[in-house]
Amino acid sequence: MDGSGKVTLDFSLAEKMHAEGTLLFLAELKRLLRHVKGEVEIDCILPHNNKVAQVLKQVGVLDLLGVTAPIVPVDHDVVNWKAAHGTQVLGEKYDDILQQYDGDIAELLQDKLYTGITEAMTNVINHAYDFSRDDGLNVAPMKEWWMFSQQQHGHLTIVFCDLGAGIPRTLPMKRPGVWRRIVNLGRTSDSDVIRHAVEDSVSRTMKDYRGKGLGQIVRVVSGITGATVNIFSNRGVHSVKCGVKPQSVTYSDSILGTLIYWRIPLPVKEAA
């Protein structure tokens, strides 16, 4: 940012765009642009890397920034990036990004993916934005979510995020019983909170009719060798891989929200 209040986003040295980071970046950018209402000029320096430029165009970043350069996504691993955004639980958005895989992935998996994604949307609308976001902007929250899908190296990647308060901040109020257990164990790091929230949700019986959504989000990968789901929330991440012991990590920085990352191997004939 220079003295005039102009902001320049310099992508010149960017060499690779990861789906999860790109989705968070897009979400934050949209939120900020809405907040500054055109009062801050934001432009960008295009990447030298043509692939990165194509991705930025494909997912809408360049259009958001008003870039008029004639960049056309043509590479196969770029044009299959699909994006969706919403402020409600909208099942039809599933088809916007995943209908193209009908017939390629098993019907049962499609069913579990639809369930996991729409439960993630339901969590966003009912929980994620119930508390202020610790980013210092004091922006009135919009209950919104963003989603990408991408096919690469024989795997389908789906990323879903919100810019809400995060599971570690909402859980003490939303699930006080789970929070008490976490406090009693003396392990209250963000990754501990996410892990306990997931484990509690997975083990919930039908009697506990709320709080099963996280379980359905994780259950997408059950029984699929090589499939992974990572749940990032604020400073923590909890990773579940089919057939492998789950892992949790707490980082020094917070993403200020929640991001769910599914990575699922595609059948061999689709992997070429």
Add this chain to the structure above:
Amino acid sequence: MITIKVANEFSRYPAGRFTKDGPYSGEHFRNKFLLPAIQKEDRVIVELDGARGYGSSFLEEAFGGLVRLGVLKEVIKRKLEIRATNLSLKQEIEEYISNANPA
């Protein structure tokens, strides 16, 4: 007797718990289709096939929510028949009804 084909008559994209969540929520389905049918008909068949999927929020609010609205479990169990290729959905709905409590 009435047959409700969710995918054809309600939506291929059922999702969400409350009406405020989105256009095809469990609460909306319950209030528009299930509750009137249970109150009026002697037998209600709900066909689940054809929709993209059913999350726990949708199913619990639609079916368990009937109990919270005061419909007797015995009445629901006597009148309601769930038809679905995925048999676990039928079991899930039955458990939501069994475990729901009147508000």
